[in-house]
Amino acid sequence: MTPLAQSGGLQGSNPIINISIFVAFVVVTLVVVLRASRTTKTASDYYAAGRAFSGPQNGIAISGDYLSAASFLGIVGAIALYGYDGFLYSIGFLVAWLVALLLVAELLRNTGKFTMGDVLAFRMRQRPVRAAAATSTLAVSFFYLLAQMAGAGVLVSLLLGINNPAGVSLVIAIVGVIMIVYVLVGGMKGTTWVQIIKAALLITGAAAMTLWVLAKYGFDFSAVLQGAVDKAGATGERLLEPGAKYGTSEISKLDFLSLGLALVLGTAGLPHVLMRFYTVPTSREARRSVVWAIFLIGLFYLFSLVLGYGAAAMVGPETIGQAPGGSNSAAPLLAQALGGPVLLGFISAVAFATILAVVAGLTITASASFAHDIYANVIKRGEVADKQAEVRVARITAVVIGAVAIVGGILARNQNVAFLVALAFAVAASANLPTILYSLFWRRFNTTGALCSIYGGLSIAVLLIVFSPAVSGSETAMLSGVDFHWFPLENPGLVSIPASFFLGWLGTVLSGEHDQAKYAEMEVRSLTGAGAEKASSH
Amino acid sequence: MTTEESESRDPTAEQWTEAHASADFVALRRRLRGFVFPVAALFLGWYLLYVLLADYAHGFMSVKLFGNINVGLVLGLLQFVSTFVITGIYVRFANRRLDPVAGRIREDIEGRSE
Numbered sequence: 001m002t003p004l005a006q007s008g009g010l011q012g013s014n015p016i017i018n019i020s021i022f023v024a025f026v027v028v029t030l031v032v033v034l035r036a037s038r039t040t041k042t043a044s045d046y047y048a049a050g051r052a053f054s055g056p057q058n059g060i061a062i063s064g065d066y067l068s069a070a071s072f073l074g075i076v077g078a079i080a081l082y083g084y085d086g087f088l089y090s091i092g093f094l095v096a097w098l099v100a101l102l103l104v105a106e107l108l109r110n111t112g113k114f115t116m117g118d119v120l121a122f123r124m125r126q127r128p129v130r131a132a133a134a135t136s137t138l139a140v141s142f143f144y145l146l147a148q149m150a151g152a153g154v155l156v157s158l159l160l161g162i163n164n165p166a167g168v169s170l171v172i173a174i175v176g177v178i179m180i181v182y183v184l185v186g187g188m189k190g191t192t193w194v195q196i197i198k199a200a201l202l203i204t205g206a207a208a209m210t211l212w213v214l215a216k217y218g219f220d221f222s223a224v225l226q227g228a229v230d231k232a233g234a235t236g237e238r239l240l241e242p243g244a245k246y247g248t249s250e251i252s253k254l255d256f257l258s259l260g261l262a263l264v265l266g267t268a269g270l271p272h273v274l275m276r277f278y279t280v281p282t283s284r285e286a287r288r289s290v291v292w293a294i295f296l297i298g299l300f301y302l303f304s305l306v307l308g309y310g311a312a313a314m315v316g317p318e319t320i321g322q323a324p325g326g327s328n329s330a331a332p333l334l335a336q337a338l339g340g341p342v343l344l345g346f347i348s349a350v351a352f353a354t355i356l357a358v359v360a361g362l363t364i365t366a367s368a369s370f371a372h373d374i375y376a377n378v379i380k381r382g383e384v385a386d387k388q389a390e391v392r393v394a395r396i397t398a399v400v401i402g403a404v405a406i407v408g409g410i411l412a413r414n415q416n417v418a419f420l421v422a423l424a425f426a427v428a429a430s431a432n433l434p435t436i437l438y439s440l441f442w443r444r445f446n447t448t449g450a451l452c453s454i455y456g457g458l459s460i461a462v463l464l465i466v467f468s469p470a471v472s473g474s475e476t477a478m479l480s481g482v483d484f485h486w487f488p489l490e491n492p493g494l495v496s497i498p499a500s501f502f503l504g505w506l507g508t509v510l511s512g513e514h515d516q517a518k519y520a521e522m523e524v525r526s527l528t529g530a531g532a533e534k535a536s537s538h
Numbered sequence: 539m540t541t542e543e544s545e546s547r548d549p550t551a552e553q554w555t556e557a558h559a560s561a562d563f564v565a566l567r568r569r570l571r572g573f574v575f576p577v578a579a580l581f582l583g584w585y586l587l588y589v590l591l592a593d594y595a596h597g598f599m600s601v602k603l604f605g606n607i608n609v610g611l612v613l614g615l616l617q618f619v620s621t622f623v624i625t626g627i628y629v630r631f632a633n634r635r636l637d638p639v640a641g642r643i644r645e646d647i648e649g650r651s652e
Contacts, residue, residue, distance in 0.1 A: 001626060084614075087614055091588070091617045095621055221607070243592075243596045256593050260593075264585055359603075378635070516555075517551045520558035520559075523552075528643045529640065
């Protein structure tokens with residue numbers, strides 16, 4: 001993953017066009033955020049946008065939250081370089097939404113207020129489970145934030161021609177500051193509007209490029225594939241077959257399986273996705289929003305398949321591999337090949353906006369979790385005099401998280417974006433999903449079980465990552481020169497997810513705690529929506 | 539759709555327990571679980587089968603069906619199709635078979651606690 005040191009950015013790229021389109025996006029979204037801020041007063045406004053968004057609006061915002069830089073730049077790049085194996089990412093990312101739709105979204109919306117901790121705390125001992133839920137939320141958000149900020153760094157050197165560390169760091173800091181302003185000023189409502197605008201731009205841009213690529217090949221996808229095969233030369237056929245990236249050894253095949261598991265089970269445990277279900281007034285709207293999200297995300301991944309092979313055919317794997325930013329540059333390079341500097345500028349600005357919006361979504365989730373779960377319910381034991389104090393804490397937390405993200409992004413700017421995101425998915429699937437599923441569906445589940453599955457899943461996942469070849473002892477490792485790895489797989493999901501399910505079960509049966517009355521109430525609430533938080537109108 | 543009046547008092551623990559034991563609620567839970575559990579097993583199994591094929595059956599996945607379109611690509615696209623179809627079926631099921639019962643129970647609880 002070492003981008004070639006070049007004097008400028010992408011050849012033919014015009015930094016002035018790139019910057020102006022990006023600045024236009026920032027100005028428009030800031031105006032929207034400012035307008036939204038006028039009605040952000042209560043905690044429900046700040047965390048859940050007053051639960052006033054409609055299903056379709058929230059669905060578009062979910063796709064905006066979900067289609068991160070890893071989805072866009074990462075998947076298109078992976079398909080362009082590794083062909084079929086890159087496609088598998090998009091399938092995992094999409095099928096995962098069925099878990100959210102069928103098992104999690106509506107029940108969660110009916111049971112909680114703002115965070116995952118609300119659902120767990122319903123029938124368990126408040127303070128320990130809220131602390132645990134907030135810990136895993138912060139951990140997942142941190143990994144995800146690192147990935148996005150690292151992506152911002154790659155884009156900067158790629159598009160603005162800034163290659164010196166100080167310049168890249170400065171731009172990462174600017175991105176971070178803008179994001180903090182969005183969250184501070186607009187709360188969840190402002191952030192949601194940023195997601196909606198960004199999703200519309202991203203999906204429209206990808207659709208236009210897809211049609212353009214297909215038109216060049218007479219709307220024959222087979223011809224696009226042939227183009228990719230021809231361009232790649234002798235080994236071109238490998239692009240169409242599975243195994244180009246993960247098929248080399250038995251270990252890498254297991255790694256692929258592990259990745260597949262983490263992807264499909266991670267989505268429904270991602271805190272910033274879970275929190276979006278609270279921005280709608282009813283479970284029916286939560287359902288509609290997931291349906292919108294599934295269709296938009298599915299459509300986008302179909303586009304990315306065409307774009308990936310299109311980039312392989314029109315730009316070629318060799319050029320992409322040697323460009324600054326490596327595989328991440330496939331989508332911008334394809335835009336340039338199709339529409340010259342203007343389309344490149346547009347697509348780059350969209351990619352920037354993508355990072356900005358996802359980072360804002362993560363920041364508000366992490367700050368809400370800290371303020372609502374840790375400050376209000378663990379430190380103040382649920383006795384915060386006025387909700388304003390809680391929102392104030394959330395805002396301060398957002399600033400702190402933003403600062404951490406800026407520093408982390410500067411440190412992680414050379415890391416592989418897709419790898420960091422897959423890590424966040426593995427941690428979410430291990431720490432959060434088993435706990436949420438048990439909590440919603442298993443009568444017997446209790447505090448000990450929840451603590452075991454959250455802390456157990458979280459620590460096993462993080463431990464296996466630290467001692468994996470991803471961190472030390474391989475060519476692409478984060479740390480070079482040292483080798484302390486003993487776990488063979490890069491992705492821990494294959495071990496950590498079943499382990500977390502097991503620990504949740506074990507902890508539960510070892511403890512006698514059970515509150516039947518609370519369970520009855522929770523189950524009735526979750527299935528019917530009785531007593532759920534209503535929308536606030538302004 | 540929902541009642542306009544504000545909830546002055548939360549339902550009591552007895553009311554929740556009573557609603558939990560009611561025939562309507564038991565039927566609703568059975569209906570929901572009877573749908574989501576088998577369907578979840580089905581799509582996760584189908585996804586796992588696909589991942590294992592892509593992982594271990596390279597030869598089979600590389601068989602070309604027409605033009606450059608091979609078995610792997612078709613199976614991958616079928617994952618998209620099955621996701622869309624399951625989404626559609628679930629929404630239809632939930633709107634018709636779950637929402638009316640859930641709404642009845644909800645109005646019953648919220649109405650009585652006024």
